[in-house]
Amino acid sequence: MNCIIIDDDAAARLIVQQMCKNNKLNVQEEFSSAIEAIKYLNSFEVDLIFLDIHMPTFSGFDFIRSLKNPPKIILTTSDKEFALKAFEYDCIVDYLLKPITIDRFKKSLEKLLKPVNDKKSSTNIKDTNIKENANYIYVNVEKRLVKIDIPKILLVEAKGDYINIKTEKKNYIVHSTLKKIEEKLPSKLFLRIHRSFIINTTEIIDIEDNTVLIQKHVIPISRSNKPELIRRLNLL
Amino acid sequence: MEKPNLSYIEEISGGDEDFKNNMIAILKVEFPLELESIVQSFKENNFNEVSFYTHKVKHKIAMLGMPKSYELASIFEMEIKKNNTTKYKDFLLILNRIALYLNAK
Numbered sequence: 151m152n153c154i155i156i157d158d159d160a161a162a163r164l165i166v167q168q169m170c171k172n173n174k175l176n177v178q179e180e181f182s183s184a185i186e187a188i189k190y191l192n193s194f195e196v197d198l199i200f201l202d203i204h205m206p207t208f209s210g211f212d213f214i215r216s217l218k219n220p221p222k223i224i225l226t227t228s229d230k231e232f233a234l235k236a237f238e239y240d241c242i243v244d245y246l247l248k249p250i251t252i253d254r255f256k257k258s259l260e261k262l263l264k265p266v267n268d269k270k271s272s273t274n275i276k277d278t279n280i281k282e283n284a285n286y287i288y289v290n291v292e293k294r295l296v297k298i299d300i301p302k303i304l305l306v307e308a309k310g311d312y313i314n315i316k317t318e319k320k321n322y323i324v325h326s327t328l329k330k331i332e333e334k335l336p337s338k339l340f341l342r343i344h345r346s347f348i349i350n351t352t353e354i355i356d357i358e359d360n361t362v363l364i365q366k367h368v369i370p371i372s373r374s375n376k377p378e379l380i381r382r383l384n385l386l
Numbered sequence: 387m388e389k390p391n392l393s394y395i396e397e398i399s400g401g402d403e404d405f406k407n408n409m410i411a412i413l414k415v416e417f418p419l420e421l422e423s424i425v426q427s428f429k430e431n432n433f434n435e436v437s438f439y440t441h442k443v444k445h446k447i448a449m450l451g452m453p454k455s456y457e458l459a460s461i462f463e464m465e466i467k468k469n470n471t472t473k474y475k476d477f478l479l480i481l482n483r484i485a486l487y488l489n490a491k
Contacts, residue, residue: 160412162445168398168405204441228445228460249394249448 151263152195155180156187156213157202157226162248166200166226169255184213196221198243198262203227214239224258226250234295287334289315289324298322301339304353304364306331308346316367343371343379351382387479390450390487414488417446421481428474437467440477447480450487455480 153175157163163180170177178196181187185208187199201223203210210227214220220241225232228248236242244258288295298315307314308328315322315331324331332340332348342348343362347369355363360376362369371379392406399406420443427435444459458480462473 159442159445160416161409161449164405164409164412165398165449168400168402171402172400206438228441228448248445252397 151197152176152178153198153200154178154187154190154196155200156184156205156210157200158182158205159202162202162226165248165250169250169252170200172252173256173259175259184208184210184216187213188216191217199223200226203232204229211235214241222262224262234290234293237290237295287331289322289326291322291324296322300335301350301352303335303340304350305367305369306335306340306348318365341375341379341382343369343375345372351379354383357383387483388452388455390452390484393451394449410488410491413446413449414491417443417488418485420446421485424481425478428471433466433469433471437463440466443481447484450484452480452484 153170155163155166155170155177157166157180160182163182167177167180175198178194179187179190181190184201184205199221201210201213203225204227210225211232214223220239222243223239223241224243225236225245226248227245230247233245236245243262246254246258285301286297286299288297290296298317302317302319304316304318306328307316309323311325312323313326313328313331315324328342328346328348332342335348339350339352340348341351349362349364349369353364355365357363357371357379360371360373362371362379392410395406395409399409420439423439424436424443427433427439440459440463444456444463447459448456458473458476462477465473
């Protein structure tokens with residue numbers, strides 16, 4: 151695997167370089183500024199970039215935004231507070247806090263290499279596995295990542311630019327769309343029954359005409375979604 | 387007060403003496419420059435610059451096996467942005483101790 155290292159700190163570059171060497175990664179080049187790296191990437195392809203965030207004039211995030219087709223990126227930083235922002239970028243594989251430890255570096259590579267080793271490099275397959283096997287989801291609520299147990303979600307309602315994730319005990323208002331959360335929820339459990347509602351089908355108490363009752367919530371069913379809902383039920 | 391040491395660098399080196407020597411050579415060049423920039427920016431009351439160089443240098447403090455000093459540097463980095471200079475003296479003591487240590491290498 152070919153990689154480059156971008157960090158304005160020579161000592162930090164040397165650490166990553168040594169860890170790459172110990173893990174048989176080929177470091178093609180290293181750069182003290184993101185602008186130099188952009189010029190390089192205009193002529194050469196790489197599989198992976200180790201990228202510092204906190205650099206003068208042109209930050210790591212500026213750099214990522216400047217790339218049309220970014221390769222996989224592992225962030226290396228002393229700033230814990232950027233972790234949340236890193237989730238906004240699909241190309242970011244991991245977030246390594248300095249000083250980077252040997253074990254943490256190896257874990258990061260495992261994350262990166264696992265789909266390739268499994269010969270399932272397709273992102274779709276990876277995402278599907280995560281979606282179908284994970285029992286929880288993290289959502290961004292007021293700048294905090296909050297863990298929600300997926301089976302405990304009763305329903306999700308669209309509210310303009312937000313969605314309201316309702317669980318038995320609590321509601322979570324999240325800046326997102328129904329389409330996005332639908333992609334993250336296991337299709338075995340959840341079904342979109344209306345343009346504004348996704349429901350947990352195991353929580354249905356009863357269905358009457360064009361409404362579903364889930365606990366105390368009465369949810370409309372759109373005509374086009376009703377056949378799929380009926381098909382899912384364990385009808386006598 | 388914590389003492390600087392090479393345990394982290396030795397662990398990363400995996401016995402590679404070239405790496406260890408290169409790292410010490412880099413630290414001997416970069417660290418005094420960053421220390422000077424911090425002192426100079428502080429004298430000029432340019433606290434944003436002080437914070438910037440503190441951020442750069444704090445990684446090196448961690449690399450030299452000083453976790454408590456790293457924490458102090460992290461707090462100072464944030465506080466100095468708000469013009470709070472109370473931790474400067476303690477921070478400078480740490481930096482001077484590292485400078486002496488690297489000088490002796």
